[in-house]
Amino acid sequence: MNNDNLVEQGMNTAADINNNYSSAPAGDDLLDFDDDPLSATGVSRKSLVIFFLIDTSGSMKGKKMGELNTVMEELIPEIRKVGEADTEVKVAVLTFSTDVRWMYSAPIPIEEFEWARLRASGVTSLGAALKELNARMSRNGFLNSPSLSFAPVIFLMTDGYPSDDYKAGLKELQANSWYKFGLKAALGIGSEANDNVLAEFTGSADTVVHAYSGGQLAQMIKIIAVTSSQIGSKSMTLSDDTSHELGEEDVFAAKQKLLGQQIQDLVGKAEADDVPFDTGW
Amino acid sequence: MFNGFSHSVKGASHEKTGLVCQDSSAYKVCDDYAICVVADGHGSKKHFRSNLGSKFAVEATISTIDRFYADKAGFEENLPKNYRLIIKNIQKQIISDWNKLVEEHLSQNPVTDEEKSKFTEEEFAAIQPESYYGTTLIVGVAGKNFTFGVQIGDGTLVALFDDGKAVMPMEYNEAAPANVTASMCNSNAAGMFSAFYRDKQKLIAMFTSTDGLYTSFGSEFDFLDYHTIITSKLNDFENLKKIIVNNLTKRAHFGTEDDISLSCVYDEELFAQKHDLIVSEVEANKQRAAERKAERLKKHVETE
Numbered sequence: 001m002n003n004d005n006l007v008e009q010g011m012n013t014a015a016d017i018n019n020n021y022s023s024a025p026a027g028d029d030l031l032d033f034d035d036d037p038l039s040a041t042g043v044s045r046k047s048l049v050i051f052f053l054i055d056t057s058g059s060m061k062g063k064k065m066g067e068l069n070t071v072m073e074e075l076i077p078e079i080r081k082v083g084e085a086d087t088e089v090k091v092a093v094l095t096f097s098t099d100v101r102w103m104y105s106a107p108i109p110i111e112e113f114e115w116a117r118l119r120a121s122g123v124t125s126l127g128a129a130l131k132e133l134n135a136r137m138s139r140n141g142f143l144n145s146p147s148l149s150f151a152p153v154i155f156l157m158t159d160g161y162p163s164d165d166y167k168a169g170l171k172e173l174q175a176n177s178w179y180k181f182g183l184k185a186a187l188g189i190g191s192e193a194n195d196n197v198l199a200e201f202t203g204s205a206d207t208v209v210h211a212y213s214g215g216q217l218a219q220m221i222k223i224i225a226v227t228s229s230q231i232g233s234k235s236m237t238l239s240d241d242t243s244h245e246l247g248e249e250d251v252f253a254a255k256q257k258l259l260g261q262q263i264q265d266l267v268g269k270a271e272a273d274d275v276p277f278d279t280g281w
Numbered sequence: 282m283f284n285g286f287s288h289s290v291k292g293a294s295h296e297k298t299g300l301v302c303q304d305s306s307a308y309k310v311c312d313d314y315a316i317c318v319v320a321d322g323h324g325s326k327k328h329f330r331s332n333l334g335s336k337f338a339v340e341a342t343i344s345t346i347d348r349f350y351a352d353k354a355g356f357e358e359n360l361p362k363n364y365r366l367i368i369k370n371i372q373k374q375i376i377s378d379w380n381k382l383v384e385e386h387l388s389q390n391p392v393t394d395e396e397k398s399k400f401t402e403e404e405f406a407a408i409q410p411e412s413y414y415g416t417t418l419i420v421g422v423a424g425k426n427f428t429f430g431v432q433i434g435d436g437t438l439v440a441l442f443d444d445g446k447a448v449m450p451m452e453y454n455e456a457a458p459a460n461v462t463a464s465m466c467n468s469n470a471a472g473m474f475s476a477f478y479r480d481k482q483k484l485i486a487m488f489t490s491t492d493g494l495y496t497s498f499g500s501e502f503d504f505l506d507y508h509t510i511i512t513s514k515l516n517d518f519e520n521l522k523k524i525i526v527n528n529l530t531k532r533a534h535f536g537t538e539d540d541i542s543l544s545c546v547y548d549e550e551l552f553a554q555k556h557d558l559i560v561s562e563v564e565a566n567k568q569r570a571a572e573r574k575a576e577r578l579k580k581h582v583e584t585e
Binding site for chain 1: 495
């Protein structure tokens, strides 16, 4: 049988003379469609995952952990605002002490995220945490959302020197493309945190800051988390002013540089007038 | 009897930049076979005619499949025996037809000064002419006794066979270079196709879509469930087409803002027999989605 039995051929092309493709209407109200049975599978905006790597070793006990829990609870609504425009922000929290544990078994959309107040105990297994992060930071792991559009933000917070072979973990992680292109920032808490270790993690001293008091900790966490989420979810153009196309590496380098500049700028303006962590308790 | 539909929607990002829709889509249904095809023009600077490239890819696909089916009896007999070889041949002929359409268009419409003005002379000289038209392509073909598909570049093919489960049957070509979007304009394009072939299961419905659809979902489960819901509504076909247009428009506006194309073909008789099964799958998918969400929201850390 040949094409004599052709029933119908429909073509919708951008180049048809009839120009018969649809354009997205300008007004959101035009898109309301209460009876849409397909709304059961929601529309996802461009998405971004923020990884928090949090030291929950014994040295974090007391004011540091208490302050961190409070700040993180306050921070969630602020991160929600970042995502309100056109980005869906998801959060993944990895805690590390003697063991490493994810707060949730997958990244959680910020609208559904609830902070679990953490407890501190044990040693500082940063190397194990970096290995675990590497294992999950893949398309077959935590970055499997079809709508994922941006490299992740990775934010490390610790108050001490690693108790395991962190270099082995970092070496594995450094081979991970998501890590390479992710925005990385680190916060040292108290005077025992080693800024050199943190700079090894972020790849730059500009994206490492230090908090010596509860007030500073709150300020620094908010500065880093909000700034890095804003920059991370920014669609930077792949062409410069001369219309030359830029590669992904150029975009990554521009974002990481911008993050360093903004963090240092904001940290310079931050005020600290409360009691340091390392005195009196 | 086969039936089908196709639709392309311009993405919000292209609305903002004034770029024309880079996608093309089509379907064809006959007594003996049906084709659903979409193509996504690359749309970047050096692919400045990729909206035409995607249209040519769709046209080249339909003309190629028609040609193979010109000897229907021979094709239906030989494909099950030599499907790897014949599908390779189909891929080559699609590329060949596409290149002919590109050459013909270029000879009748030489590159304009305005098109060249965005490049330095050296930059322009370095671009292969077929790259002006660079595009992806995803095709599904439903025959009487078999189903197959071919794909080059991004995009997705979803099929519902007679068990009622939505699946992505494409066997991805691991030989295609990592981090390079395979394209009809690549010099080795014929070697960059992925493909699949099935003849043990009857096909209820098959969908091809450009990546703007896939990226508008938060999870692959949702993406597959979406196709099951569409299939469950094929009994109200005219209303469904309106729903599809509206939903694709919403996704192109609120999702990743890319152009979106969706093409579908289905077997009306088998669908009628399996309608109850598909409806029960939709309900089961809802239950599974609720269970996944409950599991996802469990906390796993030691708390105060």
